[in-house]
Amino acid sequence: MKRLLFAIALLVTTLSANAQYDPGKWSMQIKYGLGASMFTGMESLPLSTGKVDSEPKYSKLWGLELEYQISDKLGLDLGLLRSWEGGGWKDFTEDNVKMKDPKFKLNYYRFPILANFYVAKGLALKTGVQLGYMLNADFEVKADETIINHDATLTTTIDMKDDCKRFDVGIPVGISYETKGHFVFDARFVYGLTKVNKESVEGEKDWKNASFIISFGYKCDL
16 A cells, blocks of 8 residues: 555656756647737728728637746747738628628738746746738628629628738737646737838828737647
8 A cells, every 4th residue: 555655646746747847948839729809000990981890800820839948937938820810890881782791811920939937836927029920911801792683792802911011029918827737728918019001091090910819739848
């Protein structure tokens, strides 16, 4: 019985030790996240018939992050993420045509550089800077039409990449928790510092990215 209790205690100690990362060590996390994004400074879409209120757009990301453990309480996180973002607006009617689900779709490579402050075992508060490189940008809207006495929904997509800045900078703030099984749950808000649009419009604010993402990942030693 003593040997059994000693073996159980040793196993628990080993599992607990594996959940910690020694200073000077690297670890890698593969992650996938879902959330919502929108534009600050573009709370409404200006039209000839009035303004249409904005609403969050479904967003997602996947990728990996590397962490260097500086000390027991501090880690440096470097990431490479593929991120789908943008913003949306409510349905509206223009020239007697009902427009549905208007949205601005942006696609980025994201490079977060974060400081992870471990306030408890497995629990980290994080902030830093996030760089972005835009791959494409599209405006998409659906319109209800009647074609030869049949109702139809037509989708129009306009390439807006040349009207948007290619590089983007934001400030992420978040919290994460890592289980003993090395699964990581992360909630992160990113506030954009640079404008999305190349040209400013007189009387209108510049667009900036804002997104909230909840992600799930698996972390392992390197």
